[in-house]
Amino acid sequence: VTEPDLAGRHVVISAGGTREPLDPVRYLGNRSSGKQGYALARTAVARGARVTLIEANTQLPDPAGADVVRVGTAVQLREAVLKAAADADVVVMAAAVADFRPAAYAPGKIKKKDGEEAPAVPLVRNPDILAEVAADRARPGQLVVGFAAETDDVLANGRAKLRRKGCDLLVVNEVGERKTFGSEENEAVVLGADGTETPVPYGPKEALADTVWDLVSGRLREM
Ligand code: C5P
16 A cells, blocks of 8 residues: 655656757657656655656556656647646656757758768757756745666765755666666665755666655655
């Protein structure tokens, strides 16, 4: 039996990975499956929350009981997150957001020409949605949670990222062979802005999601 410890709370979760179009048939994308974000949505519904799930390019069934908003690009994701965050108690950015997008969109398919060198693709920076939401809380006491995938110096890089982004909790994964991308399992350390460090052993993405909600719900109770 799950405690309805998030009853009366509105939680906003982003999931999946953005795709940044180059022309009508091509995009810059990433390998995020969306499974961790969907696990967060399912477990939040089970704990009584009102859930807005903002998904980018996943292939997963809608979680029962969540409001699902579909987006494609980082710019669209930003707009949807800011709108939903206006009355949210918690915002969790589990989506993999492209750091850069092509500077221009070609309305017709880009063609290769005989004898031509490979074209360069100029990129521009995408907005950092997590940093923006954390810096500009839509309501007092709103909790902001980020994710970070690191390959080395996981804890030191995670601490620095937590400070840089200004979020309350940062879930740090080590990217490895059987972990994180597309997998059903995850292993992580949840870092708190208050200095706490909560290791989550290798296991189902639901278990990590429930640990995040335990930490969130404890912090909401203290306010
Ligand atoms: O900086 P990095 O991409 O490692 O940070 C990951 C965290 O920041 C994730 O929570 C992701 O959803 C969020 N993010 C964002 N906007 C970006 C890049 C990342 O919200 N442009």
